[in-house]
Amino acid sequence: MSKYETMLLQTVDMRGTVSVQELSRILGVSDQTIRRVSRPLVDRGALQKVHGALVSTKSAADLPYLARMNLNRDAKVAIAGEVVKIIQDGDSIAIDTGSTSGFVAQALRNRRELTVVTNSAYVASTLAMIPGNNVSMAGTQLRDHDGASFDRSAFDVIERMQVDYVLLSASLVDARKGFLVHEQCEVDIASAMLANAGRAIMAVDHSKFEPQLRKPALRQPTLKPGDYLVTDRAPPADFTGLFADLEIRFP
Amino acid sequence: MSKYETMLLQTVDMRGTVSVQELSRILGVSDQTIRRVSRPLVDRGALQKVHGALVSTKSAADLPYLARMNLNRDAKVAIAGEVVKIIQDGDSIAIDTGSTSGFVAQALRNRRELTVVTNSAYVASTLAMIPGNNVSMAGTQLRDHDGASFDRSAFDVIERMQVDYVLLSASLVDARKGFLVHEQCEVDIASAMLANAGRAIMAVDHSKFEPQLRKPALRQPTLKPGDYLVTDRAPPADFTGLFADLEIRFP
């Protein structure tokens, strides 16, 4: 019936809500066509319609975890787009927890035959339902605010897998101390993933370069030369020393 | 018959969707030929056709699980509403995989302090992010079409937990044979959950009472007297014998 369906759904699910106007620009068709294409989708419940815009039914908006996902949404969408350029069909990747990782998982639904290991239930369920993917959930008991696991079995699973890439994130980037997070368990998981991966991809949006109220104090494991740093705009000048060995990517 | 078939399939699967025009340029034949070659492929389901283009059936576009969630949506929402009336804040519950379970998980986000064990990554991630819940994901390797796990560690986790309720589902209800599903592993998980739970809640929408194209053959474990049967409308008369010992709930 329509070839724009997939792209439309994808865009709306990714961004949560997007106006008809914007959609018509993105897909390069008239607004009337957007309405025509979206009507059957709305009828069968795949989308919701409000005056002037379409909103996703996939609860992207109302998951508490995704409250944070609405923070700096555009930046994270941009980062996800860059990360997807690095990952190819058939690659294997370990993904840590975090809101940026959630977006990357969404974007990775365009890739096929991925092998994924993650300790985030959200990332796992997002990618597990793509036909052809092979997804392993690391861990059993899930932390309540973000649905991630850090128990013993999580490490067992991660240490069994050998992957091409590992996607890591951080809560703050300090020009001297490097990539920082709040909890030791997050560092431990990152270390375990890093030990069993080829190249690392550190994904941080520009807000992580600025000072924050609640200061994280724990240092992520240091990256190897040649690892990626993906962000949404050029990092401030005083960080160039820290990133000397890294391959920096931004739109 | 088909010297282009493999090349055509390969191209389409690789790119997800490609127009007839482009295909004819790539293979160096006329657009008419593309249509002729692709028709048998479409007929036997190796490809999908939309106006102007061919799309891969392996496409990330149609998520089988989420697609099923839009089937009989109203019935499943109604059932979820009934199930939520049974479960109280603070209860513990085991939840199996299946589209109805997905809706129940959505509805259970209104309850607090739940203890949940499930082998479905979707259910786990839905409920894990509610503050105060305690969610355990049973299993590691996730089945690709619905993100559920049936491996050894899934049973280990389920057998460790003692819960008040277990939510089960079925693919078909037969007046003589009872509740049927397609796969043995689903029966095994249901049995394990049932063995460690107080009361069972069997959730099936009315469409499961009607004959189906693809007939499941495996019998779910028999329920105990006093277990719940939740559905969206009164079941047909010839099932009353089967449900004699059960407490039946519908809106």
Next chain:
DNA sequence: ATAGGAATGTTGATTTTTGTTGAATTGGCA
């Protein structure tokens, strides 16, 4: 070499999709 059959290209009629226009509806605001 050549006739027969299968595969491919070409043409024109038909169908589907898309863009545009103008009227009707909706939402927000004074």
Next chain:
DNA sequence: TGCCAATTCAACAAAAATCAACATTCCTAT
């Protein structure tokens, strides 16, 4: 409330894609 701007809808025209029929080419067995 009544007005304005934005959005939606219906109808038509234009463009693109599809189909069926026929012409052409390619291959192979005789």
